[in-house]
Amino acid sequence: MAVLDFTSALYLGLRHQGPSLRPWPGLTTGKPAALEPAPGSAAIAGRFAVLVGCERATPLTSTLHLFWDLFGLLARDRVRIYMDEGTYAIARWGVERAALHGVPVREFQHRDATRLRALIEQDRGTKRRPIIVADGFCPSCGGPAPVTEFLQCVAPHNGYVVLDDTQALGVLGRQGGGSLRWQGVKSPDVIVGSSLAKGFGSPMAMLAGSASLIRCFEEQSATRVHCSPPSLAALHAAEHALVINSAVGGRLRRHLAQLVHRFHAGLHAIGLGVDGGLFPVQTLRPAGIAADILYQRLLRLGIRTVLMRRCRELGTCVAFLITALHGFSDIDRAVEAIGRAMALDHSTQQLTGRAS
Structure with a gap:
């Protein structure tokens, strides 16, 4: 047997055989995204942003590129990072980059918003903006991040909540939009990073958030200059996944x-x-x-x-x-x-x- x-x-079973995808002239244009975005990528990112409940999104090759770049950008500001102890490795690596730039990092108990709030209050005198980092959904214990409570923790301090929502995308929330849709949250203070390789079966990632933050990321991103963008095949697979998901x-x-x-x-x-x-x-x-x-x-x-x-x-x-x-x-x-x-x-x- x-x-x-x-x-x-591949939770939804999306495998994207070649004939099912819109054809592409080559795997890459040979140009960095900062110079010229891949054809159709802006439209795909726009549909993704609507799906997850954010103002704007931008495509990246992987969550490794995404979180390395995002935390490099956040580290330029006067911030302090509070990381859920259950955070997945890829986002952790991004946090470690910020730490190398001198950003203070504290871990808090898994999904414990009460303890997190106490830590932020202890650090109030440092005048650093709090950045909370967590997985949107933990598949190990089957529990969601308390996003609303996290937002209440950062709201008085002009901070952000950064979610790795790879697990929830395609599975949870309205039309599979992930944690924000599932929990009914809509806020410019949430930054969502997701791989599309699980629920949607496309080996690439998307960063979503407020329009101003995503514009800032695109203007200052190092990986959009020095690394290859998602292949046209991956982008067309993402496009196909969005169509199937809608249907x-x-x-x-x-x-x-x-x-x-x-x-x-x-x-x-x-x-x-x-x-x-x-x-x-x-x-x-x-x-x-x-x-x-x-x-x-x-x-x-x-x-x-x-x-x-x-x-x-x-x-x-x-x-x-x-x-x-x-x-x-x-x-x-x-x-x-x-x-x-x-x-x-x-x-x-x-x-x-x-x-x-």
Whole structure:
């Protein structure tokens, strides 16, 4: 039997085969975006901004380029960064660049707006603008960033909230617009950076925010001068993803939610818990078995999963990444395999008990 794969983050199942995309004359124009934006990129960015609920957006090659450049720009101002301890690595690397430029950085407990507010008040005398950095949604614990509360923390100090919204894009909120749409937030003080490589299946990124901030970024961006812009193929894939999302995105998200519900019900029936809420990244909570052992047992049973670290914990867990390409039979097969893998452990415990 073929191995059933639960390791892909293409949540909506968008893969963009070549014939499905609008043709392009070449992968690149050979020109930096600062000199001449790629044909059609402004229109695609405009549609993206509307989708996520921001005034303006600009395309970049990756979130690595995006956050490296963004925090280099923010570091020119008199700011202090407050970073959620659960922030994903790529945004962290951008924060580290700001720290190298002398920007003070403090971490706060995962999604803890109360503790964050206390830290900002402690630093009030420094006269530095607070910049809060967090993931819009944490797939490990299945929880959102409290964006409204974060905004209340920075509002008296003319600060910003920077969100890495890669996970939520395409999955959460009105039309899959992500965290701001999901939480009903609209503010010029939020800066959103998202990779389109997961929910929308295009290997590029978008930075979105107020029109004035995005204009400032485009005028002063180093990566728009010294690095290649997104390829025309990636831009056309993003364009295709926006079209599909508008046409059938709702149906894909409903199917995805049904798959997750079925996964929960199947695990509940065999006495197991799972973290992740209704998000398509589901982490198991089995008792009495190490994650690496469970991972290997599932692989031998034809189920490929991901070993990942839970937020706020040192240990690893077994995660299932469910996509719209999976079917109900795939979910049933996965649950059956989990039950068999756990039964092996139960059988070993019984034999050990008899021997003693």
